[in-house]
Amino acid sequence: MQNTNLLIIFLTGLTTGGLTCLALQGGLLTSVMAKREEEFLNTSSKKTLRESSSKINSGNLVPVISFLSGKLFIHTLLGALLGLLGSAITLSPITRGWLEVFIGIYLFGIAGNLLHLHPLFRYFVITPPKFLAKLAKNESKSNSVFAPALLGLMTVFLPCATTQAMEVIAIGTGNPLYGAAIMFAFVLGTSPTFLIFGFLLNQGSTWLKKYFPTVAATAMFGMSIYSINAGIGLMGSVYTIQNFISAAKSEPVLASNSVLGDKVQTTTITVANSGYTPRQITLKKGVLTKLKLITNNVQSCSRSFTIPSLNIQKLLPVTGETTIEFTPKTTGPLAFSCSMGMYTGRFNIIN
Secondary structure (H helix, E strand, O other): OOOOOHHHHHHHHHHHHHHHHHHHHHHHHHHHHHOOOOOOOOOOHHHHHHHHHHHOOOOOOHHHHHHHHHHHHHHHHHHHHHHHHHOOOOOOHHHHHHHHHHHHHHHHHHHHHHOOOOHHHHHHOOOOOHHHHHHHHHHOOOOOOHHHHHHHHHHHHOOOHHHHHHHHHHHHHOOHHHHHHHHHHHHHHHHHHHHHHHHHHHOOOHHHHHHHHHHHHHHHHHHHHHHHHHHHHHOOOOOOHHHHHHHHOOOOOOOOOOEOOOOEEEEEEEEEOOEEEOOEEEEEOOOEEEEEEEEOOOOOHHHEEEEHHHOEEEEOOOOEEEEEEEOOOOOEEEEEEEOOOOOEEEEEEEO
């Protein structure tokens, strides 16, 4: 999974990641800036943000920068440890798919809690451990620049759903340095959102109190749909949003380039940054298949080619040709995708 583009990771943090992390972790930062002593304990992130922002009287963003420095350091270290862990274990595409679906459901629950859609959604909120709440209470009294940095370190115990998705990707790299780079890029991307949040707190913004839950929840609903759809693709299902859209538009499907035979059959897929061509290929059941994958300056996750139901995973070169051999065992659709479930296609297996 080392093909994952760090720019994409950064942009994820800059958009949905910043909002989802802020919804869960913003209370820690608020507790330092407001120097409040009681409101942080046993409160949801939304309540913390709505009720305490009017009491902010801090005059600068130094606490925010200190907080973000601690957060960036601890998550970079975590990324290295996760990459090291990934070198010892290998997650199958189907396992990663289930994780993506779980993350999507969790995101949906957090969004529902922010909007108070139903009491059931309160169970999705991760409450801080008691020791964390107690320490945060004590640190919120401190004027030291290290107090918010310490709370930034504590955010590792409150991972938002998008952060958890990045942690799964870091594990998948199987490389400590690359795992650290992924978490660094993601947290760096979330930082502007926290800086803007800190500025608005300094200004006592009424807009923040009024609209933040709605903005954050909307972003999380979108990320939830994306994550569940990606997980479905990784599990080998052809029932993904992109396939439904393609069918609704009646987009022309490029003719299969397969050369079918009784003993060996061959086919070729051109891999681009935007996906695979062709996306539908006809193959015969029970015949050895030699699949050629051609890349030309490909940097996206399409480089990490998977056939989930066959547990086939292959990291393709940026430019080059790679051959994968397999034998289809059953008739019907056999899905393939990238390692993140973003780009998909299928083999149509016939007798």
